[in-house]
Amino acid sequence: MGLTKSENFTNQQNELANIAKALGHPARMAIVDYLLTVDTCICGDIVNELPLAQPTVSQHLKELKNAGIIKGSIEGNAICYCIDENTIEKLKSYFDNILSNLEKRKSTCC
Amino acid sequence: MGLTKSENFTNQQNELANIAKALGHPARMAIVDYLLTVDTCICGDIVNELPLAQPTVSQHLKELKNAGIIKGSIEGNAICYCIDENTIEKLKSYFDNILSNLEKRKSTCC
DNA sequence: AAATTATATCGTAATATTGCAATGTAATAA
DNA sequence: TTATTACATTGCAATATTACGATATAATTT
Numbered sequence A, B: 001m002g003l004t005k006s007e008n009f010t011n012q013q014n015e016l017a018n019i020a021k022a023l024g025h026p027a028r029m030a031i032v033d034y035l036l037t038v039d040t041c042i043c044g045d046i047v048n049e050l051p052l053a054q055p056t057v058s059q060h061l062k063e064l065k066n067a068g069i070i071k072g073s074i075e076g077n078a079i080c081y082c083i084d085e086n087t088i089e090k091l092k093s094y095f096d097n098i099l100s101n102l103e104k105r106k107s108t109c110c
Numbered sequence C: 001a002a003a004t005t006a007t008a009t010c011g012t013a014a015t016a017t018t019g020c021a022a023t024g025t026a027a028t029a030a
Numbered sequence D: 001t002t003a004t005t006a007c008a009t010t011g012c013a014a015t016a017t018t019a020c021g022a023t024a025t026a027a028t029t030t
Helices: A011-023 A026-037 A054-066 A085-104 B011-023 B026-037 B054-066 B085-104
Strands: A070-075 A078-083 B070-075 B078-083
Touching: A011 A026, A011 A054, A011 A085, A011 B011, A011 B026, A026 A054, A026 A070, A026 A078, A026 B011, A026 B085, A054 A070, A078 A085, A085 B026, A085 B085, B011 B026, B011 B054, B011 B085, B026 B054, B026 B070, B026 B078, B054 B070
Parallel strands: none
Antiparallel strands: A070 A078, B070 B078
């Protein structure tokens, strides 16, 4: 049917999968990349940077925000979007963990 | 229509989005987690660990493999799956990069 | 107040993902 | 050779994602 209940998995698995899923689209990676290049995060021009229509970009921003990857604050007329460091830290430490785990039992197989 | 051409984005954006997408499902995160707990990577019993049918697990394994997150080698009757360290490294260094970028221009906004 | 600017939401068509029963394949055991 | 075991593939129904035109909202400027 196409629906696995999230109760079947751990909180960490669900949470990280959610973050990864949000990054799992080139347009959203491009948005993250772009946010890293701009000094001030008043970012109304993300739309101009991407080959996508404004509603599409808005939707992608929403998903990044829901996943906690970016946060936005109202700045008068515009909206200030920027990367949420905490979420990136979370990802980094997860992968760090995997790597140190792999180091421990090096060369057992494959 | 629902289709963005990958040519619109950089190779890195496409590649990383692809990897992230593969991790963007709790069942696949659970598979990765499981692969980290087993000593030998003869892992036919992933199916028993997950609340999913065998074809579903097989399909998830295929996606993880296509994304380069795991690799499998035939071990007689069974198949030996294990995590591909290189891909995890790739992810880690991407997030490391983001974080050090964020450090550089701390407190400008948000 | 009317126009403009910046962004969000709605509705909907095209497409992709997810899950699984049924079936296929290929190595191993009996 | 006939199971059996360990997977993969096919086919398909249910659901989710993606993209965008049209439209709404809300602050800013004129």
